[in-house]
Amino acid sequence: MELKIYKDKQEVAERFSAYFSELVKGKTEVHVALSGGSTPKIVFDVLASDYGDNIDWNKIHFYWGDERCVPPTDDQSNYKMTVDHLFSKIPVPERNIHRILGEADPIGEAMRYANLLEINLDRIEGVPQFDLVILGMGDDGHTASIFPHEIELWNTQDHCVVATHPDSGQKRVSINGKVINTAKEVAFLVTGAGKAEKVKAILEKTEGFEAYPASLVNPRSGKVVWFIDAAATAKLD
Template identity: 40%
Template structure:
């Protein structure tokens, strides 16, 4: 998908944040999800991240900001998808049940290497999934957001009142 497509995460991030900050263009690394060979695109993006981070290992982001869908998906990690169990790749192509169906996603291996993960979740349509993810039994195949457990980092959840509506433990 093109970077200016209405469904593009890059377009949204650029409009609400990146274009408003003094970030040099060479420091913005958009995933090349619009390439027809998504396997090649995922490998190229992995190499670009390793180059930018100066590592041959798993890059460690200072911060990864995630959302969560009403069925508990995060990034483009959807319930019952093989990407949830990926152990080698850092970025991979996926086909998901939400438009646009063909995407690239960070894998749990890359996400969980981050120093800090920030979930921003809003809306009453997500309240049941929020409660299941945060207070329910561990079922990451059903609720992919549960797969987020940074190895040496921390997770912060920011919820609006509607998304937090079904939580039993009010903090």
Template identity: 45%
Template sequence: MQPFVKIYDNPQLLAHSLSLEIAHRSAFSKKHRQSLNLALSGGTTPTLLIETMAQSLYNTQIHWKNIRFFWGDERCVPPQDPQSNFGVVQQSLFSVISIPKSRIMRIHGETKPEKAAENYSKKLTRFLPLNSENIPVFDWILLGIGTDGHTASLFPNSETLSDTNFCSVATHPTSGQKRVTLTLPVINAARRISFLVTGAEKQKLVSRILKKEKSVSNLPAAMVHPKNGILEWWLDADAAKDI
């Protein structure tokens, strides 16, 4: 199945539209007495989304108690560290809305990386349904993409790309920083995956991935292919110029 591509004039409009989509999806979950198992991402565009959802126009429409928040990856730092993906959401969103702590499934980046990955894997199997291959299934995963083609904390040419565990410990290729990340089997088992990409610096990369050029086929972002789900690319006009 070809991915769905959505293009917006600017990052703000993208974030507004996606906030409304999340509100709509949370209403569906409430109506059917379900939980929306949603995995968030770090990065500039996902952070803009978080800040937009926190605005009164949207936070009053989103049914927070029907969303279970997870993360696609986390830096191995304490939650109060400015680099913490959870910390950004805590400061920008959770601090201004009413949401039970039981709905927040953070990765404990302050613990030893291997233990954090192991514990998060257990959390996935506890709270998510399993498919026929016993892989946890998210309802929706939001992903960013780096200029090097990485997504979550899956970096090019890294061993994590072939890891069959649900979570893995990754090492940033430049800084050496340890991170905990979802692996490709879990990502590709999701019912819905949305890449959020903005900025002209990523337009060529986005174009090459969407055109399925062989030169980028080994990049982590190009290896995201949901087996039984939907793949979407939410782009601003700058990121979409070459497609």
């Protein structure tokens, strides 16, 4: 595990964007799972403004690690956020964008998206393999849309699952832990003081840390990088 600590959310976005640019350089095809949230929003802005003309977007295929079960025009949609902050500003072909259909029946959509991943990606022992999975972490230690109260979804047989937000009851479609841990590389984007308690628990393995889904991220490749700001590391020893 690599821990990269920066002063604020903006610097996290800039450093991750540079990392992303290097990661895709020289590759003929790259399959990336995106994350929603406030930090990716800034990352997408930086990628578009600083690397929009420098990256060959024709070779990058975009997917999502999770999506809220809302229409693609809804402000809660991870897809809409990505369109607003990245896709509308770069020359990415429509055929390279593989969205989770948030407006569809969640159970059917989880099956369809799992099938899509199996078709489009290489598989390792039957599990689809992304070149990069980008993850966030919630204040409760959840990642993708695997929440602590449904941590059993992490190891399901199905590559995609239907999750339920613990407070709103909103349904979400999410990739599971096996897909996350099969990725060639995983990058966490974690910022803000609200994350500090769970960051400490997970990175220092304090008592009960296994209850947080983000603690289960351990790709078999060994390549996981945390891009994190000072506020989120404030409680680390």
